[in-house]
Every structure is written in C-alpha cells, then in structure tokens.
Amino acid sequence: MGSNSSRIGDLPKNEYLKKLSGTESVSENDPFWNQLLSFSFPAPTSSTDLKLLEEATISVCRSLVENNPRTGNLGALIKVFLSRTKELKLSAECRNHIFIWQTNNALFIICYLLKVFICEMSEEELQLHFTYEEKSGSYSSDSEDLLEELVCCLMQLITDIPLIDLTYEISVEAISTMVVFLSCQLYHKEVLRQSISHKYLMRGFLCSLPYTSKLVKTLLYNFIRQEKPPPPGAHVFPQQSDGGGLLYGLASGVATGLWTVFTLGGVGSKAANTPALSSPLANQSLLLLLVLANLTDAADAPNPYRQAIISFKNTQDNSPFPSSIPHAFQINFNSLYTTLCEQQTSDQATLLLYTLLHQNSNIRTYMLARTDMENLVLPILEILYHVEERNSHHVYMALIILLILTEDDGFNRSIHEVILKNITWYSERVLTEISLGSLLILVVIRTIQYNMTRTRDKYLHTNCLAALANMSAQFRSLHQYAAQRIISLFSLLSKKHNKVLEQATQSLRGSLSSNDVPLPDYAQDLNVIEEVIRMMLEIINSCLATSLHHNPNLVYALLYKRDLFEQFRTHPSFQDIMQNIDLVITFFSSRLLQAGAELSVERVLEIIKQGIVALPKDRLKKFPELKFKYVEEEQPEEFFIPYVWSLVYSSATGLYWSPQDIQLFTMDSD
Secondary structure (H helix, E strand, C coil): CCCCCCCHHHHHHCHHHHHHHCCCCCCCCCCHHHHHCCCCCCCCCCHHHHHHHHHHHHHHHHHHHHHHHHHCHHHHHHHHHHHHHCCHHHHHHHCCHHHHHHHHHHHHHHHHHHHHHHHHCCHHHHHHCCCEECCCCEECCCCCCHHHHHHHHHHHHHHHCCCCHHHHHHHHHHHHHHHHHHHHHHHCCCCCCCCHHHHHHHHCCCCCCCCHHHHHHHHHHHHHHCCCCCCCCCCCCCCCCCCCHHHHHHHHHCCCCCCCCCCCCCCCCCCCCCCCCCCHHHHHHHHHHHHHHCCCCECCECCHHHHHHHHCEECCCCCCCCCCCCCCCEECHHHHHHHHHHCCCCHHHHHHHHHHHHHCHHHHHHHHCCCCCHHHHHHHHHHHHCHHHCCHHHHHHHHHHHHHHCCCHHHHHHCCCCEEECCCCCCCCCCCEEEHHHHHHHHHHHHHHHHHHCCCCHHHHHHHHHHHHHHHCCCCCCCHHHHHHHHHHHHHHHHHHHHHHHHHHHHHHHHHHCCCCCCCCHHHHHHHHHHHHHHHHHHHHHHHHHHHHHCHHHHHHHHHCHHHHHHHCCCCCCHHHHHHHHHHHHHHHHHHHHHCCCCCHHHHHHHHHHHHHHCCHHHCCCCCCCCCCCCCCCCCHHHHHHHHHHHHHHCCCCCCCCHHHCCCCCCCCC
16 A cells, blocks of 8 residues: 555555455564554544444454464564553653554554454454464463453553653553453343453453552543643644655655555544544543443452442542552542533533442532532533433433432532522523522422423432422522422422323223223322322422421412312322411411402512411421432442443444444433
8 A cells, every 4th residue: 555545445455454364474573563553544533434444444354353363463463562562651751753653553453453353253252362372373271361461551551651642542542442342241132240351350360450449540530631632643743844744754664554644534533423522531531430330240359440439539538548448549529520510411421420429428528518519510400401402311310419419408408508690501481590409499390390291200200309308398598480380390290180080080980881991000190190299298398397487489389379289188198298288378378368459479478478487386297307318229230331331332432333233232312
C-alpha cells in the first residue's frame, strides 16, 4: 500500500495485513512489526467509523482466526506490545514520539482483533490462541499465559503512565481494550459468574489484586478531570508548515505501513448523529469502572473492585482504615462531587452517583452535609422533568437517588431553605422564585402524573410516593403552586378511583347475564388505586400533623378543593387517616364562614395564618412517622449488568458490536 493510498477498500489487499493474517509465522523479533505498526490512522471515535473499518477488514480477520492456531501471529503481536510497554514510561518522559506512536498502534490492532476473537469463539478457544509455543509449534498449558500478561500490562499502563498529550490516545486505548476483554458477557444471555475475566481480575495471579485500588482510583480521577483530547496531530507528531510533516515522511520511509495517511472521514471525524464527547478518556474510564464494579462476586471472595468503590474515603479524612478493608484508598471528595453535579446528563454518571450514594457511606455522609445540594439535586430533577426524552433506566436511577437522599431528615429540612430563581427548564409555569423543596415536589408529582397516563409502572409510583412521604413531615413554606399540585394529584387519583369503581360495578352487572365472557380484574385495579390514594392522604396528613404552622398554602389548597375529600370520610379504607384532614377543613371553613363572603386571596391566607395559631395542636391525632428506605433487589446484577453493558454498547467511543451477534439482553431505551 503506497504512501498516497487512502481508500478503505485497499485494506484487504495491504501486504502487511495479509502477512499478519497469513499462513506464515512471524517471529516477534522480525522487522516486519516496525513496518506494520508505522501507520498514521487515528483511532475511530464512533461506532459508525468502526463499522466501516469492520466491513473493510472482515476478510483479513477471518483469515487470522483461521490461521492463528498454526502461526501464533496474534501472540507474537502481543509480545511485541508487551516488550514495548516496559519502556513506555521512559518514552513518555523523554517525549519519544515514534516509540509511543507505534506502541499505540500495536494496542489499537490488539484491541480490535481481541474484539473479533471474542465475537467468533468461546473463552476456552480464545485462551488457546494465547498459549501457542513457537518452538514446538503447539499449544501448552505450561506456557506463559499471554492473556493474563496482557491484562496485567493494561492495568499498569492505565495506572502508571503519566497522562500527557502524547499518551492520551494510548490511555484511552488501554481502557477500551480492558472493556473489550470483559465483553464476553455480551455473548451470553445469562449473567456470567465464572469466566476468564473473573480469573484474571478477581483472583490476582499476577498483579490484579495489588492494582485493584490503584486502578479504581485512576479511573475515578480520569472521570473527575474530564481531560479533553489533544488537538488533532498534537498527540502524535507536530505538523510542519509544508503540509507534509514528520508524520507522513516517517510513515513513507518505514515502508508505508498499514493505513498510511488513511483516515475515516478525516482526523477526529464523528458520525453525524453521534454527540461529541468532550472527554473520551473520562467516558471510557467511567464505563470500565462500572463494568468492574458490577462483576459478580467470586465463589470464595467478594468483588475487590466493588469493595474499593464502597470503601474509599476523602483525602481530608485522617482516620485509619479498618484492617478488614484491603482495597481502601483516598480521593478528593470535593472534586468528585463537582464533576458528578456537572455530568448528570449521561446515564453512566447517574449510575455512578447511585452506586456511591447507595454503597459508600463516606460519600453519602459527605454529600448530605454539603451546603450546596442544589448543584446535585437540580440536574437530577431535570432528568425526571424531561422523562419523555430519557430512557426508563436513567429515570429510575434518578428517582432512586432522590429516595436515598430523602431518607435523611437534614436533607428534607435544608432543601426548603434553598431559594431558587428563574428555573428556565420548568415550562408549565413561570417560577421566578421557589424553594428547592417545592420544586422537588413539583417534579416528582409531574413524574407520577406522566406515569399514570403513559407507562403505568407501579414501581415508579411507589418510589415517587415514598420520596414525597419521606419529605412530608419536613414540608416548609410550600410554594402555592406546589401545594396546588399536591391537591390536584389527589383530585386526579380520586377521579380515577371513581372511574374504576364504576367500571367494576358495570362489570359485575354484566357478569350476571353472561358467565362466558372473561372479566377484567377491576378488583385488583381498585386495590392499587386505593393504595396510592391512601399514600397521598398519609402525605397530606403528615404535613398537617407535624408542620401545619409552616404551610398555609397547603391549607388554602385543601379548603379550595374541600369537596374532593367528602367521599373518603366514611370509606372504611381511609376513615382513620381522614380524621386530621377533616378536622383542619372543618376548623378553617368555620373561620372563613365567620369572616363573611367575597374574601380576597390575601384575606383568606391571613385568616388561615391566624387560625393556625389558634388551632389546639393536641386535637390533631399523631400517626407513626412516614419513612421509606430504598432496598436493592435480591439479585441486583440481573438488572445492573445488562444495564451497564447497554451503556457500553451504545457509547459513542465504544467498539462497534454487531446487534445480530449480541446475545445478552442489552436494555432498550424506551
């Protein structure tokens, strides 16, 4: 392939690719490798680009899969890469452009071919391709395990190589290769509990366990820093004014390697429909971190990466680590908090936030003590507000995060003290000034109403109502619109209750004349809607019983819609919880009646505020405090592992996996 060749169609004819995939064994000391690795093709940055590459190289890959058992050329390539990585740190310090460039090219080819091999064969067959011995021309279980060496080397590369412009691409490639190595899960319908990835990453034969906390810490810091990629060309070779430059001159001089001067639509090009990532390194680091965190436990030991994630502490925490936590480390919580607040538009950042809040008590304590919780809560509320544009799993994660936060009374009090100005993304009504607590109530109620008319998911209802219930005793100075929406939601539920009750009655009458027609289960529907209505009544009651004096707007909304509650006074399912609500409505209705007709809104609120002081508190019946805690499913990996791999699969910088080849249930985005 000449130095002027730039068509993707030339790749199957390239002499170096043909030799790599051919029937002849190539020694790791052969000069061929320098020639093969001297190409100037930037790694594709989208699945579309990678699809083009896959289509162009399919014949080469098939040939390698067929011939490698006899040639061992893939193993030789990996040995070349491993030998080079021993000098990579020094090369970075000396800014040895050529050495880093060729090493990155070697890793790019390995990553791509590893994906092909994992797609084409079982794990047992894959291991055989890495145990070929050149001297005997056979496979040996006693030979060095190249796959394990490769994994160990990748971990060292990710954690030990300094991140500069020259090493940015190879750092991204190393992380991507780790993800590809773990991607055997994509080709199994069941969650993998034993695999070669478990063997190498969780049992620590060479270096995985010593590097566990170091790897997790590095991936977290990559996410925190959000380092942008260097400008095109800056990370490989400086361009010269004549337009040719060292890059193209060198590539031409070293036998014009694999893809000389070839680019997929130009350096850094992206598919038109793929959003640009400001930091591919941060994105890939986060994906790998989530994959590692969700590996299933070994039979005799817990997942060490999850252990590291749930136990790390703040750099300002000087207390000693318990001896029972072998993978603990420290990280700057302030930097992590800031990045988490900024990145919640992505599923993976929300999933990380959920993981940390749910499993790392140090992080949870730190976040709940922050005085700027609005920076975290507002992005979560925006996810829920734009529920139509988000996939259901992103919405669930956001909602569960709110539920976890509302388990804390301090959080429930403080959010009503934070006053927000001009929430531009809330379009139903202009909110020039509102507390964070009132806004949270508005968004959660809107989510419930959306669910009632669209998805009708009981689990989503339950979590929304649980968050409101946790907050209810701490409602303070509710915005008039938030108070109205609480009662409006109750009104909607009341109408739905009446409709289902009417349908059940008509159905019962119909069953008397025809016993052959199957009837809808209206009794079950009625039971569900009555559970939700009772929950709403308990939320209103909790606010009245504990913080009536702080919420005149809720009393106003109750009085304005007092007729709604008439039918529930004598209902056996609601009589007890209606007692306080009925008392408040009766008491304040009487005071308004005494004040005369044609009262202004201001006058009504004034009477309510005076009545709140006059109402004897001992007349309000005390009920047990409403408290709901988030409890993870018994087998969370059955949800989280497919979810994580669906994020990897759809990532803008993830390797291209063909949908027809994927067997794991990667979650849809409906």
